[in-house]
Structures are given as C-alpha cells and as structure tokens.
Amino acid sequence: YNMLELGRLLRPKKFIQVSTDEVYGDAGWDGPGHEEWSTILPSNPYSASKAAQEALTIAYWRTYKLPVMITNTMNVIGEMQDPEKFLPRVISYLKENKTLQLHADGEDKIARRVWLDAKNMAAALTHICNNVEPVFMEDGADRPWKFHIVGETELDVLSLAKLISTKIGKDLNYSLVRGDKVRPGYDRRYALVDKNLKSTGFSAPFDFDQTIERIISWYDKNEHWLWID
Numbered sequence: 001y002n003m004l005e006l007g008r009l010l011r012p013k014k015f016i017q018v019s020t021d022e023v024y025g026d027a028g029w030d031g032p033g034h035e036e037w038s039t040i041l042p043s044n045p046y047s048a049s050k051a052a053q054e055a056l057t058i059a060y061w062r063t064y065k066l067p068v069m070i071t072n073t074m075n076v077i078g079e080m081q082d083p084e085k086f087l088p089r090v091i092s093y094l095k096e097n098k099t100l101q102l103h104a105d106g107e108d109k110i111a112r113r114v115w116l117d118a119k120n121m122a123a124a125l126t127h128i129c130n131n132v133e134p135v136f137m138e139d140g141a142d143r144p145w146k147f148h149i150v151g152e153t154e155l156d157v158l159s160l161a162k163l164i165s166t167k168i169g170k171d172l173n174y175s176l177v178r179g180d181k182v183r184p185g186y187d188r189r190y191a192l193v194d195k196n197l198k199s200t201g202f203s204a205p206f207d208f209d210q211t212i213e214r215i216i217s218w219y220d221k222n223e224h225w226l227w228i229d
Contacts, residue, residue, distance in 0.1 A: 004060045007068075014134060015068045016125060017057040021148075022047035023072065023115075029070040029109065033191025036072075044185025061144045067134035069145040071125065072192060076110040077211065078118030079218040083226050086113075090161045090165045091219050092226040094170040102157050103179030103186065111179055112157045112189040116151035117211040124149045127202045148192040153208040167216055 007015045021027075024034040025041035042048040060066040077087045093100045104110040128147060133139035155163070158174065165172035179186040206214075219226060 001056060004056060004066065007066050008060065008064045012141075013067060014129060015057075015066055015133075017053060017068060017070045018125075019054050019070055019072045020047065020050050021072050021074050021190040021192050023051040023054060024190075027111035028188060029112075031191070032219070033114075033192045033193050036148055036196055039141070042087075042210075043187050049087075058144065061135065061212055063188040065136060067136075069132065069134055069147065071126060071128070071147045071149050071183060073121055073149045073193060074116040074151040074190060075113040075115050076118050076121055077215060079143065079215060079222075080112065080225065081118075083189045085159065087160070087164070088217060088219060088226055090164050091168070091216065094165055094168050094172065095223070095226070099173040100161060101177055102161065102174050103160070103183065103188075104176040105178065105188065108177070109188070110156040111186075112156040112175070112191075113160075113190060114155060115151065115160065117204070117206050117208075120152065120206055121149055121209075123155045123205050124197060124202055127200070128197075131202075132200055145196065147197040148194045149197060150194045152204060154191065154208075155189065163212065164220065166210065181200065182188050 022036070023039050023040050023042055025043045025047070027033045040054070042051045054070055057068050057070060061068045075086075081088050083089065083092065084128055090100060092098075102110065117169065124147070133146065135145060144163045178187065
C-alpha cells in the first residue's frame with residue numbers, strides 16, 4: 001500500500017509488483033501448472049498476503065491508472081540466501097552429516113518445486129523494465145500485464161538434495177515426514193505456465209546446472225553463511 005501510494009504521487013513510468021506462485025495454491029501432482037490469471041486460491045497467511053497485494057495493485061491500476069505490471073515467481077535460489085532456505089540448508093546438513101527432513105506424502109509423492117536462479121529472475125525483471133510497456137483500460141485492456149517468471153527445472157526436494165550431495169561428494173542422510181503434519185498450509189507442488197513473458201522475447205541466461213555449480217562454489221567459499229539448527 002505504501003509503495004502504491006508513493007507510485008500514485010510520483011507517477012513512475014512502470015511499477016512492477018513482485019508476487020509469488022503461492023497465490024494460486026497447490027498445483028496438484030500432475031499437469032503443467034497454473035496459467036496467468038488462474039484462480040487465486042492461497043493456502044496459508046503468507047500467500048494470502050501476497051494475493052491481497054495483487055488485488056490492491058490491480059485496484060490502483062484501475063482507479064488511479066498506475067502503470068503496474070505483476071510478476072509471479074517460483075522458488076528462488078542463489079548466493080547469500082537465508083540459511084533457513086532449502087538449498088543452503090541441504091549444503092549445511094551434508095557438510096555436518098546431519099539427517100535432513102523432507103516433506104512428502106510417501107516415497108512416490110515427494111514435495112516438488114520449480115527452482116529459479118535469482119540471476120535469471122533479475123534478468124527477467126530487467127527485461128520487463130526495458131522491453132514491455134504497461135497497458136491501460138483506455139487501450140482496451142481489462143487488466144494489467146501479468147508475467148510468470150518460471151524456473152529452469154522442476155525437481156522434488158529429494159532429487160535436488162541428492163544432486164547436491166553428488167556434486168559435494170557427501171552422503172545424504174534424510175527422513176520423510178508428512179508436510180501437512182508439520183507445516184500448516186503446506187502445498188505439495190507449485191508450477192506455473194509462462195505464456196506472456198516468453199512472447200516478449202525473454203530467455204533465461206543461465207541453465208540449471210550452471211546455477212547449482214555456482215551456488216555450491218559460493219557456499220564452499222563462504223561457509224560462515226551456513227548454520228545448523
């Protein structure tokens with residue numbers, strides 16, 4: 001609200017609201033995922049707060065003609081990430097030979113995410129700033145632009161942990177726990193379909209293997225960033 005009010009006063013050329021795939025809720029085990037403007041159905045207070053931000057952003061577009069564009073991103077990974085997040089947590093547990101707890105409904109239904117390099121996300125936002133113009137109701141639009149910034153690779157959390165363990169050269173110790181038992185509002189899978197962003201000519205500059213290698217290398221050089229709970 002504060003940023004939208006500032007935008008209303010300063011009248012920027014573009015206002016990008018960075019939202020999340022979580023506003024759509026669980027994507028289900030199968031299928032391509034949620035398309036732009038799919039039904040908003042948040043599962044927990046965090047995703048509900050992001051959905052509220054989207055609603056307020058659209059209202060300012062309609063009421064005040066603020067040049068907004070909304071992006072929905074996926075599970076972002078990169079250097080200097082909070083050590084509680086999944087990838088640095090995996091690295092920490094591997095280095096300390098700790099048992100990693102993973103969310104799953106069973107051996108064949110393990111929580112899945114689409115992993116997005118922070119540098120690719122930044123490239124997408126830069127691309128939107130430089131190459132996309134806002135649309136307005138007077139142009140015939142009934143809603144602002146909405147872009148899904150999709151990740152490079154979809155992997156369940158166990159597969160990603162095993163990939164990292166192979167690259168580090170450490171054995172992975174893990175246990176599976178029902179995610180909905182330990183994390184209220186937990187979604188088993190997030191997935192987005194990108195129809196709008198790729199139509200503007202955007203392509204991600206880094207592939208998934210480059211991303212993982214770069215991140216692991218950074219944490220190897222900055223082990224003070226990691227912690228074990």
